[in-house]
Amino acid sequence: MTLSEGIAALGLTLPPDAEEKLRAYLALLAKWNKVYNLTAIRDPAAMVTQHLLDALAVLPVLQKSALVGRHYSLADVGSGAGLPGLVLAIARPDWQVMSVEAVAKKAAFQQQAKIELGLANVSIHCGRVEDLQGRFDGVISRAFASLADFVALAGHLSDRLWAMKGAYPAHEVAALPPGWRLAACHELHVPGLGAERCLLLLERGN
Numbered sequence: 001m002t003l004s005e006g007i008a009a010l011g012l013t014l015p016p017d018a019e020e021k022l023r024a025y026l027a028l029l030a031k032w033n034k035v036y037n038l039t040a041i042r043d044p045a046a047m048v049t050q051h052l053l054d055a056l057a058v059l060p061v062l063q064k065s066a067l068v069g070r071h072y073s074l075a076d077v078g079s080g081a082g083l084p085g086l087v088l089a090i091a092r093p094d095w096q097v098m099s100v101e102a103v104a105k106k107a108a109f110q111q112q113a114k115i116e117l118g119l120a121n122v123s124i125h126c127g128r129v130e131d132l133q134g135r136f137d138g139v140i141s142r143a144f145a146s147l148a149d150f151v152a153l154a155g156h157l158s159d160r161l162w163a164m165k166g167a168y169p170a171h172e173v174a175a176l177p178p179g180w181r182l183a184a185c186h187e188l189h190v191p192g193l194g195a196e197r198c199l200l201l202l203e204r205g206n
Contacts, residue, residue, distance in 0.1 A: 001192030006053040009191040021090045021117050036105045038081040049192040055084030057188045070094045075136045077129040077154050078144035082110045089122045100125045129153050147172040151180050159204040167196040
């Protein structure tokens, strides 16, 4: 599955320079990965599927949300090498993306990617998410923590949290703390990936 094929399969129309920037991001990640071990996935084809397309798979859902529009502000917490935050920032340059990563080498990679790719809509916060101040339209995470921990650590940043998960985590949903609810569960289909994926929307309220 090529990047172009995956984007088409997801039904996405990206800015003219987005594919080039996504490939440049992946090349930079592969280069840094040789020294800093940012990701366990090293096969180029697997990186396209499990990093780029996996991140882009949430975009159709986000774009259909009534509360997600132009000038949307999104925080990606526990972003690692910038997934999905940097990928979404490339796909939607009209959004403002804050990438939050506590590991210095991973945050440094993201900073370099921001510079080299000219991502003016990206901010990098190297530190713990619970120490971050500010409010965002939404917060997203990919395999960051349990839903209860996600709410506890990032709930002060937004009333709408998007959690990228594998199979539907029924036990985690049941353990959501009072004041938070599962507002939606979207099944994701990542082109070329034969594994379960879902995107959960958690909202503050009863």
